[in-house]
Amino acid sequence: MDNLTDLKISGMGKTAGGKFRDIKISGNGEIEGDVQANTLNISGMGKVSGKTVAEKISVSGMGTLSGDVKCSSIKGSGSLLIDGFLAADILHASGSISVRNGIKSRYIRSSGYINSGDGVEAEEFRSRGEFNISGLLNANNVDVVFGWRSYAGEIGGEDIRIRHMKYMLSFILSIFGKKDRLETDLIEGNNIMIEYACAKTIRGNNIMIGDNCLVDLVEYSGKLEISPSAVVKNKVKV
Amino acid sequence: MEEGDLITKKELLKLTGISYGQLYRWKRENLIPESWFIKRASYTGQETFFPREKILGRIAGILELKDKYSLEEVADMLSPELTNRIFNSGDLRDIRAFDSEVRETFEKNLGKSYFNFIELIFIFIVSKLIKESVISSLHIDEFIESMKNWFPVLNSTSFMLIVFEKDTVRFFLLARQDSRIFHDNGTREITSYDLDEVSKELNLILQDQLKK
Numbered sequence: 331m332d333n334l335t336d337l338k339i340s341g342m343g344k345t346a347g348g349k350f351r352d353i354k355i356s357g358n359g360e361i362e363g364d365v366q367a368n369t370l371n372i373s374g375m376g377k378v379s380g381k382t383v384a385e386k387i388s389v390s391g392m393g394t395l396s397g398d399v400k401c402s403s404i405k406g407s408g409s410l411l412i413d414g415f416l417a418a419d420i421l422h423a424s425g426s427i428s429v430r431n432g433i434k435s436r437y438i439r440s441s442g443y444i445n446s447g448d449g450v451e452a453e454e455f456r457s458r459g460e461f462n463i464s465g466l467l468n469a470n471n472v473d474v475v476f477g478w479r480s481y482a483g484e485i486g487g488e489d490i491r492i493r494h495m496k497y498m499l500s501f502i503l504s505i506f507g508k509k510d511r512l513e514t515d516l517i518e519g520n521n522i523m524i525e526y527a528c529a530k531t532i533r534g535n536n537i538m539i540g541d542n543c544l545v546d547l548v549e550y551s552g553k554l555e556i557s558p559s560a561v562v563k564n565k566v567k568v
Numbered sequence: 569m570e571e572g573d574l575i576t577k578k579e580l581l582k583l584t585g586i587s588y589g590q591l592y593r594w595k596r597e598n599l600i601p602e603s604w605f606i607k608r609a610s611y612t613g614q615e616t617f618f619p620r621e622k623i624l625g626r627i628a629g630i631l632e633l634k635d636k637y638s639l640e641e642v643a644d645m646l647s648p649e650l651t652n653r654i655f656n657s658g659d660l661r662d663i664r665a666f667d668s669e670v671r672e673t674f675e676k677n678l679g680k681s682y683f684n685f686i687e688l689i690f691i692f693i694v695s696k697l698i699k700e701s702v703i704s705s706l707h708i709d710e711f712i713e714s715m716k717n718w719f720p721v722l723n724s725t726s727f728m729l730i731v732f733e734k735d736t737v738r739f740f741l742l743a744r745q746d747s748r749i750f751h752d753n754g755t756r757e758i759t760s761y762d763l764d765e766v767s768k769e770l771n772l773i774l775q776d777q778l779k780k
Contacts, residue, residue, distance in 0.1 A: 385778065434596075451596045468592050488589030518577075520589045532612075533578070534588060549578070568578065 339376075346458075347380050356391075364397065372408075381414070389425075398431075406442070415448075423459070432465065450482075458495070464472075472519075476526075480512045490519040490534075494526035509542070574606065574617040575624070584627045597639045599630055601725040601764065603745050613633045622764065629768070639681070655688060657681040665773055667695040669705055686722050690715055691771050693729060693761050702731055702759055703738060711740065718742050733758050733768040 334351040339359030347363030355361075355376035364380035372393040381397035387404040398414035402457040405422045419539040432448030439458045444450075449465035456473045465484040470488045474480070477495040485492075492512055512527045524530060525540035532545055535552040539545060543560040549568050556562055573742065594600050604626075606617040633642045659764065660671050660683065674691050675681055685689070694711065697703045726745045731738060734755045743749055745762070 334769070362731065453596075468596055470593060470596075486592040487611050488587070488592070518588045552614060567583075 337361075340374075347378070353384075353444075359418075370401075379435060404435075421452075438469075456499070468470075476510070476512055478510055482512075482514045485514050486515040486518045488520045490522045490524075492524045492527055493540075572718050573620040575620040577616045577618070580618060580623060580627070584624070584631075584710055586627065586631075593639075594630060597643050597645050599624060599639070601724070601726050601762075606746075622762075650659060655685075660691070663773060665770075666691055667698050670694045670698060670708060673708045674712060677709060678716070685770075686719060686725070688768060689725065689763060689767050693766060696761075697731070700759070707738075725767045727763045729763065730760040731758045732756065735779075751768065 331568045334349055335416065337345065337353045337541075338351045339345065339355045340357045340462070342358045344362065345506065345523055347365040350367040352363065352369045352371070353361070353365065353367045353424040354371045354373075356374045358375045359377065359517075360377040362379050363377055364382070368384065369386045370378075370384045372389045372391055374391045375393075376389070376391065377394040377396070379396045382395050382399045382401070384401045385403075387399070387401045388407075389405070389410045390407045392408055393406070393410045393416070394413070396413040399412050400417045402418065403422075404416070404418045404425045405424075407424045409425055410427045412429040414428070414429075415470075416429045416435070417432045418433075418435040419437065421427075421433065421435040421438045421440075422558045423438075423442045425439075426443040426445070428445040430447040432450060432479050433444075433446050434451045436453045438444075438450070438452045438455045438457075440459050440461065442459045444457065444459070444461040444463070446465070450463050450467050450469075452469040454471045454473070455467065455469035456471075456507045457480075458475050460476060460478060461474075461480050461482065465482075466484045466486060467482040468486050471491040472485060472487050472492070474492045476492070476539065477496050486513070494510060494512075510526050512522070512524075513529075514527070515530045517524065517529050517532045518534060520535045521537070522534045523538040523540065524532070524543055526542045527543045530546045531549070532539075532547070533549040535550065537548060537550045537552075537554050539554075539556045539560045539562060541557045541559045543557070543562070545560070545562045548554060548562055548565040551568050554565060554567075557564075575583075577591070580586075581591070591600075595602075595605075604618050604623060606619075608615055608617055629632070630642060657671075657675060660666055661668075670691055673695075674683070674687070679688070694703075694708060698705060698708075728743050728745055730741045730743065730749070732751065732755050733739075734740060738758070741749070743766070751757070
């Protein structure tokens with residue numbers, strides 16, 4: 331990458347894709363075509379209308395990447411839309427990240443909002459915000475503290491912890507009958523702990539169903555604990 | 569093509585002693601193909617089923633290999649979509665399971681002396697077909713021509729190759745594993761190859777070869 335040049339768009343500009351060293355978009359910039367770079371930095375409004383391959387991606391403004399994205403680390407503190415598949419090693423979301431065709435990243439950490447149109451795979455999925463995952467959330471470690479609402483089609487892994495964040499607004503909303511809820515069809519894992527969750531089926535070894543849960547069926551092979559405020563319609567020891 | 573015997577996820581875990589965590593990990597590592605997870609509605613909601621023999625074979629394979637190799641290495645051995653190795657004519661000549669005439673015809677018809685894994689699978693299958701006298705060497709050319717059209721769409725090995733016969737004419741069909749095929753009464757299925765199985769077999773042969 332020695333003889334590559336940097337690309338900087340700080341006013342309003344449109345340029346063709348290609349290979350660069352560092353790309354910085356701080357105004358309103360668009361790159362047409364595939365790009366490959368060491369770093370891609372969007373702090374204004376930036377768009378890549380092609381595939382993106384980069385070592386580091388950081389978006390603090392509004393970014394749109396309209397093809398598949400491959401990188402080792404990606405940080406989104408603004409609003410990022412990926413109209414393809416995201417493959418990364420580390421994903422940090424503190425703003426909003428929306429990915430159309432699914433995410434595979436060894437490590438995912440979010441304090442913002444993650445939206446995925448397909449499954450999400452990670453070794454560690456740690457969320458302190460909200461998420462909406464159409465498909466399977468498959469992670470060795472799922473550690474979620476959510477407020478308001480979150481959804482995943484299915485959740486599977488080894489250790490799954492889903493907790494609820496208490497905050498002022500949730501109390502006010504509960505007066506109006508709007509309850510915080512994490513919704514999913516199925517949770518499967520070795521050790522499962524949930525709170526404020528609504529699930530059709532939960533299967534695992536050791537399961538703890540915490541406050542305000544609504545579960546149709548629990549199948550467990552080890553220990554099962556159920557909070558008095560939870561509703562479990564059927565439980566089977568297998 | 570019949571669907572074969574299925575096994576539920578629950579039953580699979582009980583039978584093999586593996587945990588949900590392991591199963592999900594192996595899925596993430598692509599050790600178990602996506603197409604083997606079959607979702608079906610059941611009285612308790614939705615259940616996941618697997619093709620019984622295939623999944624039991626695969627799990628046994630993983631359990632056997634996982635202590636000796638890293639999961640990535642096991643993935644390379646078991647799922648060829650991950651092996652990006654290119655093989656040259658020299659490599660191919662050393663593989664005894666490949667018929668020399670078949671190998672030469674492939675080299676001639678594809679006009680190259682380097683092959684990827686998917687192409688190797690077909691060299692292997694055609695060698696098998698010759699050995700089992702399903703086709704004669706006269707038909708290799710014709711068959712390879714069809715394969716040329718198949719290679720671009722073969723992005724994984726979740727496919728079946730089926731050989732049919734009607735009257736005395738043989739024909740070949742490539743189908744996705746999860747698709748069902750219905751043929752007319754005059755047509756008879758002679759043999760079929762599951763590309764997943766063939767690739768596993770080929771992988772083992774290649775592993776042996778590479779050790780030498």
